[in-house]
Amino acid sequence: MSRGEGDWTDDFWDDWWDDTFGDAPWYDDNYNDSDNPLDTSNDNFTFVGTDGWGDPIYCNSDDGTYYIDIDGDGFVDSAYVYDEGDSYEPGTGEEGNPEDDIMTPIDPDPLPDPGDTSTDSDEGGSGEVEQGGDGNNQQSQSPPPVPFNEAEQKKVNSLLSILEKNHGINPSKYTIMKSNNCNVIAKIEKSGIIVLCNEFFNKPELSDIDRLATIWHEMYHFDHKHYVTEYKSALFKSGPLELWRMGVPPEIKDFIEKQIESELGINLEELDGDMKSHYLNQIEATYRIWLTYSYYNTPPSFYENEINTHEAEKAEFPDSEVSDSYRKERDRLIWEYTEIQKEI
Numbered sequence: 432m433s434r435g436e437g438d439w440t441d442d443f444w445d446d447w448w449d450d451t452f453g454d455a456p457w458y459d460d461n462y463n464d465s466d467n468p469l470d471t472s473n474d475n476f477t478f479v480g481t482d483g484w485g486d487p488i489y490c491n492s493d494d495g496t497y498y499i500d501i502d503g504d505g506f507v508d509s510a511y512v513y514d515e516g517d518s519y520e521p522g523t524g525e526e527g528n529p530e531d532d533i534m535t536p537i538d539p540d541p542l543p544d545p546g547d548t549s550t551d552s553d554e555g556g557s558g559e560v561e562q563g564g565d566g567n568n569q570q571s572q573s574p575p576p577v578p579f580n581e582a583e584q585k586k587v588n589s590l591l592s593i594l595e596k597n598h599g600i601n602p603s604k605y606t607i608m609k610s611n612n613c614n615v616i617a618k619i620e621k622s623g624i625i626v627l628c629n630e631f632f633n634k635p636e637l638s639d640i641d642r643l644a645t646i647w648h649e650m651y652h653f654d655h656k657h658y659v660t661e662y663k664s665a666l667f668k669s670g671p672l673e674l675w676r677m678g679v680p681p682e683i684k685d686f687i688e689k690q691i692e693s694e695l696g697i698n699l700e701e702l703d704g705d706m707k708s709h710y711l712n713q714i715e716a717t718y719r720i721w722l723t724y725s726y727y728n729t730p731p732s733f734y735e736n737e738i739n740t741h742e743a744e745k746a747e748f749p750d751s752e753v754s755d756s757y758r759k760e761r762d763r764l765i766w767e768y769t770e771i772q773k774e775i
Contacts, residue, residue: 469506476507499720576608576626583609583632590643598647598747605650617645619658625649641757644748651743657736664726672774674767675722683766684718686759691717722767727775734772741765 471478476489476498487500489507498507579587587607594600606624613628616637620626631642652658679687691714692699699707699714728734741761750758 467506471500471505471507576610576620576624579609579627583627586632586642587627590639590646593643594647594650598643600647600650605653607646617649619649619652621658621661623653623658625653636754636756638754638757640748640752641754644744644753644757647747648740648744651740652736655736655740657740660730660732662728662730662733665729666726667724667774669774672724672727672771673719673722674724674770675719677770679722680762680766682759683763686763687718687721688714691721724771727771731772731775734768734775737768738765738772741768 467473470476471487471489475492477492478487478489487503489498489500490496491498491507500507578584591600591602591607595602608624608626610626610628613626614630615628616630616634617625617627625646627646631637631645637645692710695710695713697710699710702710741764745761753761
C-alpha cells in the first residue's frame with residue numbers, strides 16, 4: 432500500500448505499536464496488515480520468481496535480500512541463500528557457480544527486530560570439515576592461515592603428543608595452522624595444510640577427544656591425498672535434492688531441530704499456545720532448507736572421501752569415546768553424504 436504525507440500521525444502510533452508489540456507471534460495488526468514485516472504484500476517486497484521446487488521468492492528493497500515463502504501463506508519464512516556473485520535469473524530457480532555445495536544454513540529469523548543490530552551467524556556444524564576446492568570457493572578466497580598464539584600452540588602440541596603416543600601418528604608429516612575466517616571446526620587446504628578454525632578452540636561442546644578426532648580426520652584426508660582434486664559444483668539432474676523427504680532417521684531429525692532451536696535461543700518445552708506454534712513452524716521451515724541441496728560437488732569422489740574418512744574416524748574414535756553432540760553430528764554427515772551420493 433502506498434503511503435502519503437497525510438499518514439504521519441497514523442504512522443507514529445503504528446510504528447510505536449509495532450516496535451513495542453510487533454514481534455509477538457500473537458500480534459495481528461488488523462488496522463493495517465501490511466505493517467507485518469514478513470507480509471509479502473508490503474511495498475518493500477517484490478516477487479521475482481520461484482526457486483527450483485516452486486516456492487515464491489521475493490526481494491526486500493529495504494535490505495536488498497531475497498526471501499522465500501516456503502509454505503505459500505503470503506509471509507516470508509527465511510532468507511533465500513545464494514552467492515552474491517552469481518547471476519540469478521528470476522523464475523528459473525537457478526544460480527551459477529555457488530561457493531558451497533548447497534544452500535547454506537541461514538538465519539531462521541531473517542528480518543531484524545526493531546533496535547536489533549546485525550550480527551554474523553556461524554554456519555556449519557560440529558565435526559564438519561572442508562576439503563580443498565577450486566579457485567572460486569570460500570576457502571580459497573579467505574585470508575591465508577596464521578600461526579597459533581601461545582595458548583593455542585600449547586593445546587595443539589598436547590593433542591599431537593597424544594596422537595603420536597596412542598594412535599601411532601607422526602606429527603612431523605603435517606603442517607597445521609590456524610584460520611580466523613572459517614566457519615567449520617577444521618579443514619584441509621588444497622595445498623595440504625591442515626587448518627584449525629576458531630571453533631576448534633572455542634566451541635564449548637567440544638571435548639578434547641573430539642578435538643583429537645578432528646585432527647586425526649584431517650590427517651586421514653592428507654594421507655589419502657583427498658586435498659589434491661579441485662572440486663566444483665554441479666546441478667542435480669532431477670532438481671534440488673530434498674533430503675527432508677527421504678526418511679530422515681529420527682535421531683538425526685531431532686538433532687537438527689535441536690540445533691535450530693538453540694540458534695533461535697528458545698526452549699520449546701517452556702512455550703505454549705500461539706508462540707509455540709509460531710516457533711514450530713519456523714523450525715520446520717529452517718529444517719527443510721538445511722536439508723535441501725541444490726548442488727553437489729564434482730567429482731563425486733568428494734562424498735566417497737568424506738564417508739570413508741568419517742567411518743575410519745569412527746573406528747579410531749568410537750561413539751563411546753566422543754561427546755554425544757560430536758557423535759550425532761558425525762552420524763548426520765555420514766547419512767547426508769550417503770544420500771547425496773545415491774542421487775549423483
